[in-house]
Amino acid sequence: MSTEAPHLILSTSPFLKRPVDTPTIMRHVIYSLIPVMLAAMFYFGVSALLIMLVCVAGCGFTEWVFEGRGPLRDSPIKDGSAIVTGILLALTLPPGLPLWMAFLGAVMAIILGKVLFGGLGHNVFNPSLTGRAFLQACFPVALTTWAPYGDLGRFLALRGDNLSLPFLKPQFDAVSTATPLAMMKFESQPTEVTNLLLGSTSGSLGETAALLILLGGGYLTYRKFLNWRIPVGIFATVFLFATLLNLINAEKYPAGPFHLFSGGLVLGAVFMATDPVTSPVTQKGAWVFAAGVGLLVVAIRQFGGLPEGVMYSILLMNAFTPLIDRVTQPRIYGGRKKGES
Amino acid sequence: MTRGRLIERIPFPDEVILPLSQHLGAPSKPVVAVGDTVHRGQLIAEACGFVSVPLHASVTGRVTAIEKRFHPSGRPSEAIVIACDPTSPQTLYEEGPLQWENLATPELLATIQDGGFVGLGGAAFPTHVKLAVPEGKRVQFFLVNGCECEPYLTTDHRIMLEYTESIFLGIRIILKMLGAEKTFIGVETNKWDAIASLRDQIPADLPCEVIPLQTKYPQGAEKMLIKAVLHREVPSGRLPIDVQVVVSNVGTIAGIGELFAYGQPLIERVVTVTGPGVHNPSTLLMPVGTPLSQVLDYCGGLTEEIAQVLFGGPMMGSAQYNLQVPIMKGTSGILCLTEHQVLSRREYPCIRCAACLDACPVFLNPSLLGSLARSGRYDEMLGLHILDCMECGSCSYVCPSNIPLVQRFRVAKGLLREQQAREKVAKEREAREQQERAKVGGDVQEKVGSK
Ligand code: SF4
Ligand code: SF4
Numbered sequence: 001m002s003t004e005a006p007h008l009i010l011s012t013s014p015f016l017k018r019p020v021d022t023p024t025i026m027r028h029v030i031y032s033l034i035p036v037m038l039a040a041m042f043y044f045g046v047s048a049l050l051i052m053l054v055c056v057a058g059c060g061f062t063e064w065v066f067e068g069r070g071p072l073r074d075s076p077i078k079d080g081s082a083i084v085t086g087i088l089l090a091l092t093l094p095p096g097l098p099l100w101m102a103f104l105g106a107v108m109a110i111i112l113g114k115v116l117f118g119g120l121g122h123n124v125f126n127p128s129l130t131g132r133a134f135l136q137a138c139f140p141v142a143l144t145t146w147a148p149y150g151d152l153g154r155f156l157a158l159r160g161d162n163l164s165l166p167f168l169k170p171q172f173d174a175v176s177t178a179t180p181l182a183m184m185k186f187e188s189q190p191t192e193v194t195n196l197l198l199g200s201t202s203g204s205l206g207e208t209a210a211l212l213i214l215l216g217g218g219y220l221t222y223r224k225f226l227n228w229r230i231p232v233g234i235f236a237t238v239f240l241f242a243t244l245l246n247l248i249n250a251e252k253y254p255a256g257p258f259h260l261f262s263g264g265l266v267l268g269a270v271f272m273a274t275d276p277v278t279s280p281v282t283q284k285g286a287w288v289f290a291a292g293v294g295l296l297v298v299a300i301r302q303f304g305g306l307p308e309g310v311m312y313s314i315l316l317m318n319a320f321t322p323l324i325d326r327v328t329q330p331r332i333y334g335g336r337k338k339g340e341s
Numbered sequence: 342m343t344r345g346r347l348i349e350r351i352p353f354p355d356e357v358i359l360p361l362s363q364h365l366g367a368p369s370k371p372v373v374a375v376g377d378t379v380h381r382g383q384l385i386a387e388a389c390g391f392v393s394v395p396l397h398a399s400v401t402g403r404v405t406a407i408e409k410r411f412h413p414s415g416r417p418s419e420a421i422v423i424a425c426d427p428t429s430p431q432t433l434y435e436e437g438p439l440q441w442e443n444l445a446t447p448e449l450l451a452t453i454q455d456g457g458f459v460g461l462g463g464a465a466f467p468t469h470v471k472l473a474v475p476e477g478k479r480v481q482f483f484l485v486n487g488c489e490c491e492p493y494l495t496t497d498h499r500i501m502l503e504y505t506e507s508i509f510l511g512i513r514i515i516l517k518m519l520g521a522e523k524t525f526i527g528v529e530t531n532k533w534d535a536i537a538s539l540r541d542q543i544p545a546d547l548p549c550e551v552i553p554l555q556t557k558y559p560q561g562a563e564k565m566l567i568k569a570v571l572h573r574e575v576p577s578g579r580l581p582i583d584v585q586v587v588v589s590n591v592g593t594i595a596g597i598g599e600l601f602a603y604g605q606p607l608i609e610r611v612v613t614v615t616g617p618g619v620h621n622p623s624t625l626l627m628p629v630g631t632p633l634s635q636v637l638d639y640c641g642g643l644t645e646e647i648a649q650v651l652f653g654g655p656m657m658g659s660a661q662y663n664l665q666v667p668i669m670k671g672t673s674g675i676l677c678l679t680e681h682q683v684l685s686r687r688e689y690p691c692i693r694c695a696a697c698l699d700a701c702p703v704f705l706n707p708s709l710l711g712s713l714a715r716s717g718r719y720d721e722m723l724g725l726h727i728l729d730c731m732e733c734g735s736c737s738y739v740c741p742s743n744i745p746l747v748q749r750f751r752v753a754k755g756l757l758r759e760q761q762a763r764e765k766v767a768k769e770r771e772a773r774e775q776q777e778r779a780k781v782g783g784d785v786q787e788k789v790g791s792k
Contacts, residue, residue, distance in 0.1 A: 008648070013651075014656040014747065020739075022742045282698065333704055
């Protein structure tokens with residue numbers, strides 16, 4: 001006979017848990033962004049590094065202030081989502097942006113994008129894009145002033161007035177160039193797709209190296225942390241729509257591949273649109289969402305006043321997510337098929 | 342862990358504890374008294390109505406008590422305790438094959454009920470009730486569930502390898518009873534040896550086919566099995582019989598085979614004892630009523646790191662805190678988990694990652710249901726089909742935010758069921774009152790009208 005009964009735990013089933021938890025997922029998202037971050041530093045030198053550090057610090061700090069000191073939970077920064085928000089925000093910013101603006105953007109990303117809605121999981125809009133939209137609204141000039149890309153040789157050179165003090169008018173004109181999309185839109189001048197793929201163009205920190213972003217996305221898909229339907233759907237829609245326009249008027253509308261790899265599309269499609277919190281949970285919904293983003297991106301780029309529309313497209317579709325979720329509930333096992341009642 | 346090991350019979354225990362309630366339905370009624378000598382296989386408690394089964398002595402010995410004992414459900418419950426006679430050869434009370442060829446369906450059903458059979462997969466629903474085809478229904482296919490109901494368990498796997506003949510005898514009898522066209526045995530592809538051995542031994546005249554199935558929890562759930570094998574879905578809130586199918590677990594069929602071949606009622610069963618918390622995991626044949634502690638001793642005892650002992654599997658089993666509880670008819674496995682396996686983890690907010698939606702076998706939206714349950718909005722959950730949740734636990738298992746989804750759903754379902762029952766009662770009462778009022782009201786109105 002077993003002597004004394006050992007100390008046994010009573011609980012209800014299931015007793016086992018998949019070892020993956022939310023912080024693990026966030027950690028892997030960060031890993032997958034490392035190549036993109038390195039590329040940003042390669043092209044934009046120390047400016048990129050500074051902006052990324054400031055954004056992560058800003059998001060982390062804000063999260064800590066609003067969530068971490070609450071009495072109920074112990075330090076929710078540990079879930080890592082604020083760090084991801086910071087990195088992604090940084091990747092959407094131009095390298096020459098004054099750091100104080102970047103910091104402000106990071107703070108607002110957390111406050112407007114998350115805290116106001118009740119924290120992680122309850123927000124409607126992607127926090128990084130919310131922060132970026134805020135900045136764009138406040139400082140339209142600074143946010144659309146793009147430094148030319150460089151290489152490691154110029155690592156230490158700042159790409160703009162990073163260190164300007166708050167509210168002083170920074171000097172922009174010296175080094176600015178146009179992004180491929182702006183060149184296309186305003187001067188009808190296309191850029192080679194290979195340059196777009198490799199990132200040797202001007203643009204925001206993470207807009208440049210499409211290949212590396214795809215690599216990160218591929219890794220996350222492989223680990224099942226990313227819903228591949230969303231980027232695939234966006235790419236397909238953008239490509240089809242752009243090709244259609246291109247067939248109508250090749251002069252005015254660039255071909256599909258240009259659209260795919262220019263601007264923030266790849267970054268947005270792989271890392272922002274797939275933010276699980278703000279995209280639909282149903283598989284059908286993911287396709288609808290992706291198609292919506294794709295259509296809006298091309299429409300804004302071609303018919304709107306702005307050269308780039310990824311940010312607004314995603315934010316707009318974020319707003320539709322609850323609705324999409326509601327109408328795309330899967331049919332349950334043994335439930336009635338659509339149409340029957 | 343235990344899949345390659347032959348089924349061993351453990352020595353007869355000193356004492357067996359046979360709870361009167363080992364099945365779903367009414368508890369059985371004792372027909373023996375304290376002090377009586379009983380023989381292995383002898384009836385000791387009879388069924389109490391149709392949804393109930395009798396109980397048989399699982400060892401030869403003397404009844405020492407009929408009293409409340411610890412029951413695996415957590416509540417003490419009435420049980421017959423038999424002290425085993427160590428000198429007895431433990432032969433069967435009435436040994437010998439039962440003849441069945443000339444029996445009609447009702448007689449066969451009665452024989453199965455008299456054998457005390459319940460579903461051995463875990464739910465312990467009386468088998469004869471399941472096999473009884475209601476008036477006006479027809480059964481086209483008989484499905485044999487050879488999918489282990491949960492990860493870790495290997496009971497069914499071993500039974501398919503070692504009781505093949507009994508399984509086919511059982512199938513033959515049940516096919517006759519049901520008047521079904523054909524039998525399918527669904528087996529997961531991680532048991533190729535079982536698939537091969539079954540296929541080799543199918544009698545030529547038996548309309549029976551083995552269907553290999555994907556190894557995926559909860560493949561062993563009835564509704565999943567029907568879909569995987571026959572591509573039919575049982576409509577929400579209905580039973581398999583509504584799609585002309587009857588399902589039974591392979592262990593139960595083997596038991597019925599044994600009943601007709603040797604006259605042995607359900608007095609012993611095969612149990613997987615496994616998990617890192619026990620020294621020698623094995624698959625064992627033991628008398629029903631064997632105390633858990635005795636089984637664990639036979640397996641070398643629990644290890645130092647033991648944290649939880651479960652009856653059943655990791656996804657739907659139940660935790661035990663007293664090692665004196667008996668093995669019951671429905672106990673398919675004993676799982677011993679260690680500390681690091683069961684560490685409670687911190688809950689994070691739902692990040693809407695959709696992992697639970699992908700995992701849910703009945704395609705519910707556990708993410709949304711979870712947040713509704715959390716805020717107590719049970720009524721809204723009803724519209725999202727919470728009552729179709731089969732409590733398989735897959736959602737809780739995959740959730741990266743460690744949200745106790747199924748745990749909350751159980752509470753919600755319980756409350757909703759209660760509420761529905763209450764509403765029904767209230768509605769009936771109201772209808773009655775209205776009738777009465779209509780009578781009285783008529784008089785009142787007349788008076789008012791005349792004023
Ligand atoms: S327990 Fe979870 S996964 Fe299983 S049926 Fe219910 S909701 Fe779906
Ligand atoms: S698995 Fe958990 S975190 Fe993911 S959507 Fe479901 S409930 Fe939310």
